[in-house]
Structures are given as C-alpha cells and as structure tokens.
Amino acid sequence: MRYLSTRDQTKTFSLSEALEKGLAPDGGLFIPEHFFPVSEFDSQLGYAEFGAKLLCPFFEGDELQKKLSNMCKLAFNFPIKLRFRKDQSPVLELFHGPTAAFKDVGARFLAQCFDPSDRKRSVLVATSGDTGGAVASAFLSKKNIEVLILYPKGKISLRQEKQITAWGENIKAFSVNGNFDDCQKIVKDALADPEWKKEKTFISANSISIGRLLPQMIYYAKSSLEYLSQLKCAPGYIIPTGNLGNAVAALYAKRLGFPIGKIVLATNANHSIVDFLKTGVWTPNKTISTLANAMDVGNPSNIERLRSLYPNIVDLRTDVSAISVSDTEISEMIRNQYKSSTETFCPHTATALVAEKKAAGKNWIIVATAHPAKFESIVEPLIGRSIEVPETLKALLNRPSVFEEIEAYFSDFKSRLSL
Ligand SMILES: *Cc1c(COP(=O)(O)O)cnc(C)c1O
Numbered sequence: 507m508r509y510l511s512t513r514d515q516t517k518t519f520s521l522s523e524a525l526e527k528g529l530a531p532d533g534g535l536f537i538p539e540h541f542f543p544v545s546e547f548d549s550q551l552g553y554a555e556f557g558a559k560l561l562c563p564f565f566e567g568d569e570l571q572k573k574l575s576n577m578c579k580l581a582f583n584f585p586i587k588l589r590f591r592k593d594q595s596p597v598l599e600l601f602h603g604p605t606a607a608f609k610d611v612g613a614r615f616l617a618q619c620f621d622p623s624d625r626k627r628s629v630l631v632a633t634s635g636d637t638g639g640a641v642a643s644a645f646l647s648k649k650n651i652e653v654l655i656l657y658p659k660g661k662i663s664l665r666q667e668k669q670i671t672a673w674g675e676n677i678k679a680f681s682v683n684g685n686f687d688d689c690q691k692i693v694k695d696a697l698a699d700p701e702w703k704k705e706k707t708f709i710s711a712n713s714i715s716i717g718r719l720l721p722q723m724i725y726y727a728k729s730s731l732e733y734l735s736q737l738k739c740a741p742g743y744i745i746p747t748g749n750l751g752n753a754v755a756a757l758y759a760k761r762l763g764f765p766i767g768k769i770v771l772a773t774n775a776n777h778s779i780v781d782f783l784k785t786g787v788w789t790p791n792k793t794i795s796t797l798a799n800a801m802d803v804g805n806p807s808n809i810e811r812l813r814s815l816y817p818n819i820v821d822l823r824t825d826v827s828a829i830s831v832s833d834t835e836i837s838e839m840i841r842n843q844y845k846s847s848t849e850t851f852c853p854h855t856a857t858a859l860v861a862e863k864k865a866a867g868k869n870w871i872i873v874a875t876a877h878p879a880k881f882e883s884i885v886e887p888l889i890g891r892s893i894e895v896p897e898t899l900k901a902l903l904n905r906p907s908v909f910e911e912i913e914a915y916f917s918d919f920k921s922r923l924s925l
Contacts, residue, residue: 507566508539509716512810521568525619525717528630528710529697535810536716538564541761549731553582557724560762564720570619577618581721584610588729588871590736594847595862595870597855598729598743604898605669606877607800608752609640611725612718617644619717620709622651629653630696631711632689634748635662635800636876639669641711642677653677653711656689656919659911661795661802665880665899671907679907680922684914685793687805695916702920713751714807722755727764733871740765741871744862746854747771747779747828748801750808752873757815760825767869769826772861774798777830779806786819797833797884798853800876829861836860837888844889852876853884 508518511530519527524536542563547556558578565571584603590596603610620627629651631641638655645653655670659681662670671679682689690712697708713719726743733741743766745753753771760766771779774796782788790805816822839856843849851859855874862870878885879893886892895903912918 507564507568509536510539511535512537512814521565521716522570525616525715526707526709528708528712528715529694533698535714535807537811537814538716538758541758543763544727547727547731547764549728549735551728553586553724553728554578556728557582557721560724560727561720573618577615581614581618582611582724586611586725586728588732591847591849595744595872596733597872597874598725599874600725601852601874601877603640604643605636605639606880606896606899607636607640608722608873608875609636609718610643612713612722612751613637613640613644613711615721616641616711616715616717617648620651622649625707626650627652627707627709629711630693630708632656632686632693633662633670634658634686634689634802635666636669636880637712638679639666642670642673645711646673646677647675651676654680654923656680656682656692656912658685658689659683661685662799663881663883665882665903666799668902668905668907669899671909672902672905674905674908679909680919681909681911682914683911685795686802687793688914690805690807692914692916692919696919699916699920712807713749719751719755719758719808719811722752723759723762726756726759726766727762729871730759730764730766734765737869739869740767741869742767742769742867743871743873744770744772744858744865745873746798746801746858746875747773748776748803748806750779750806750812752875753826754808754811754815757812757825761815768867770858770861770865770870771826771828772858773828773830774801774836774857775830775832776802776804778804779809780828780830782809783819783823783826783828788813796853797836797881798857800854801857827865829864831857831860837884840885841888850878850885850889850893852878852881
C-alpha cells in the first residue's frame with residue numbers, strides 16, 4: 507500500500523514515510539492510495555487479532571508489517587465494548603483506555619509505530635482536550651522521545667489538564683493563550699519550519715497522522731459485524747465529531763465494505779461541517795467554546811480527507827449527515843438520561859444522543875468517546891451526584907501540574923524550545 511497527499515496526487519509515499527512526515531510535503535494530509543473489498547472477518551476475534559488482520563494490507567510493503575501483530579497486542583490492551591441496552595440504541599464504549607477517552611486507541615497504536623532505538627524524536631501535538639493526555643500516556647517514558655503538547659489555556663477541564671501536565675519525565679506541556687485552532691496552527695508551522703526540519707525529527711500525533719486514523723477503523727469494522735450478527739441488519743453510527751478523525755475512520759471502514767449504513771456527524775455549536783453538507787461550500791469558522799470541548803473545532807483538519815473520499819457532495823450526502831447540538835440540549839440529555847435510566851454520559855457522547863433524536867432513520871450505534879468522570883464539573887451538577895473516577899485518572903489527580911504559558915504564535919513556542 508502506498509500513501510498519497512490529499513492535494514498533489516502524483517507522488518506516493520510508504521507508510522513509514524507518511525508516519526514520519528505527519529503532513530505531506532505540499533501541506534495536504536496522507537491518505538491510502540486505494541481501498542479494497544475486505545475478505546471474511548470473524549467478529550469473535552479479540553481486538554488485537556482483528557486489528558492486525560484488518561490493518562495488514564495497509565502495512566503491505568512497509569518494514570513495519572512484520573511487527574504489526576505485536577504492535578496491536580501492545581496498543582489494544584484495554585476493552586472496547588459494544589454495550590447493548592434495553593429499548594435503546596447500543597453504545598460503543600471507546601473510553602476504557604488509560605486516559606478514559608477514545609483517543610487512547612489511536613495514540614497507543616501510533617506510539618508503537620516508531621522504533622525508539624534509531625534516532626531522537628519530538629512528538630508534537632495540539633489538543634482540544636483529550637488528545638494531549640492520550641499521547642502523553644502512550645509515549646510516556648519511551649526512550650529517545652520528547653513529547654510537546656499545546657493546549658488552549660482555560661478551555662479544557664481540570665482533569666483533562668491534569669492528564670496533560672502531570673506526567674513529568676519526557677512530557678512537556680504548553681498552555682497557549684488562544685484556542686484550539688491556534689494550537690493546531692502552531693503545530694503546522696512547526697512541522698513546516700525549515701530550520702527545525704534540519705535540527706529536529708518531529709512526529710505529529712494529531713489526527714492529521716495517518717497512524718492514528720487507521721487503527722480507529724478497527725472498532726467500526728468489528729462492532730458493525732457484532733451488531734449485524736445480533737440484530738440481523740447493518741448499523742449506522744452517530745459519532746461525536748470535532749476534527750473529523752473518528753468519523754473519517756468510520757467512513758474508511760464503510761468503504762472497505764463492512765456492513766455500515768449511514769454516518770451521522772454529531773457536532774456541538776461548531777457547525778462548519780453541518781453548513782458544508784447543506785451548501786456544498788466549505789467555509790471554516792471561528793471556534794466556539796462549548797460543554798463538549800474536545801469537539802470545539804471551527805476548522806477541522808480532516809475535512810481534506812473527507813472531501814477527497816467524497817469528491818462529489820451528492821455522494822457525501824448519501825452516506826453522511828451532520829447535526830449541530832446546543833449546550834442546552836447537551837445538558838438536558840445528560841440530566842434526562844440519568845433520570846430515566848441512571849446512565850451517565852460525557853458531554854460529547856450526549857451530543858450524539860441528542861443527534862440520534864433528530865436523525866432520520868434507525869438502527870444506530872451511539873459512539874461514546876469519553877468517560878463522564880473526565881467532565882465531572884459539567885456532569886455532576888446535572889445529575890446531582892458524584893461520578894466514580896477510573897483508577898488511572900485517580901493516580902494522576904494527586905500529582906502536581908507543570909506547564910509553560912505561551913502566546914498563540916509559533917515564534918513564541920519556538921523561542922521556548924531554542925533556549
Ligand atoms: C477528540 C474527541 C472527539 C472528536 O473526535 P474527532 O476525531 O476530532 O472528530 C469527540 N469526543 C471526545 C471525548 C474526544 O476526545
């Protein structure tokens with residue numbers, strides 16, 4: 507398998523090249539050169555085994571292929587559950603990993619893709635909340651790796667901030683005086699900076715990295731088969747959406763031929779993608795802060811992958827719809843779900859639950875992207891009780907936070923690291 511840029515499609519790259527570069531030389535995002543129909547898959551296989559089988563063709567011709575099996579074992583060492591519920595759509599729980607958000611899947615897999623013995627690397631990551639923690643946890647204590655995390659100051663939950671700033675060792679955190687789009691811009695500038703290119707080997711751990719996107723196909727592929735075998739029809743997915751990485755992975759799995767119906771992109775008040783589906787014209791917007799902060803993205807980078815997968819807006823509308831949800835609706839959903847079934851959901855998952863109510867059609871799987879305990883300051887007042895904290899998070903909460911504050915410009919970030 508070769509990889510192409512979403513822009514200039516004349517050059518191809520190996521998977522390892524795409525992983526090292528992060529962003530294509532022309533500023534586009536890497537995508538697989540082609541998709542192919544999948545063969546028989548057994549949904550009974552465990553995630554590691556299922557994943558290795560699914561990803562194998564995407565690693566064809568790359569030196570990493572021989573390690574793939576082991577990489578999957580190390581990366582997918584926590585449960586991913588399709589939880590069926592009485593009289594309600596099942597929930598695909600992706601938050602049982604070390605930092606309690608679905609980003610553990612991509613981050614842990616990406617961390618397996620680099621050989622720590624061959625050279626020093628700097629992992630660069632902008633985060634709207636959950637990526638930073640997942641990447642820090644995945645790369646913690648790895649030899650020859652430093653992790654640089656940029657997050658928008660004051661715009662993430664305290665527990666999210668802990669998961670970014672409390673690790674020590676090879677993890678460095680930067681609190682940026684700006685929003686997520688500013689953080690993402692700094693990362694793009696850093697990866698493109700000619701001076702740093704000579705000095706540092708950067709790897710990007712944002713969802714622009716194809717190494718995070720590919721493993722996310724696995725849970726869509728596997729859960730679609732599980733659903734099909736239980737309920738005898740193909741599920742659609744309602745996906746809490748921000749930077750569009752998780753949704754593009756679902757669409758890749760669909761393109762491979764897994765039994766997947768419609769994909770609904772559930773966004774918060776950041777509605778750029780909703781407008782795009784309506785008008786066919788792509789217009790990024792300024793980011794708005796919402797209760798579902800990991801989805802506060804006005805200019806999702808994976809839009810390029812989405813548009814290259816669906817060059818024609820009519821085809822996109824056939825497979826995908828998008829629904830924007832307000833903070834009031836998110837709060838109401840969290841409160842009502844607890845009242846009616848004593849289930850608690852994080853604000854992102856609640857966004858998907860609201861979108862389900864508004865979506866045409868049925869047979870949905872709700873994608874649950876984070877544990878509600880990460881957003882206790884939002885969820886607890888709504889349900890009127892405290893939420894039990896997962897063990898891994900508990901340990902971090904007692905450690906001190908360490909970070910540097912920077913202005914929202916690449917030059918400021920650069921000066922901190924050149925000292
Ligand atoms: C990152 C994140 C999302 C959005 O995922 P994208 O791939 O950026 O669309 C949704 N929910 C949670 C909890 C997240 O951390």
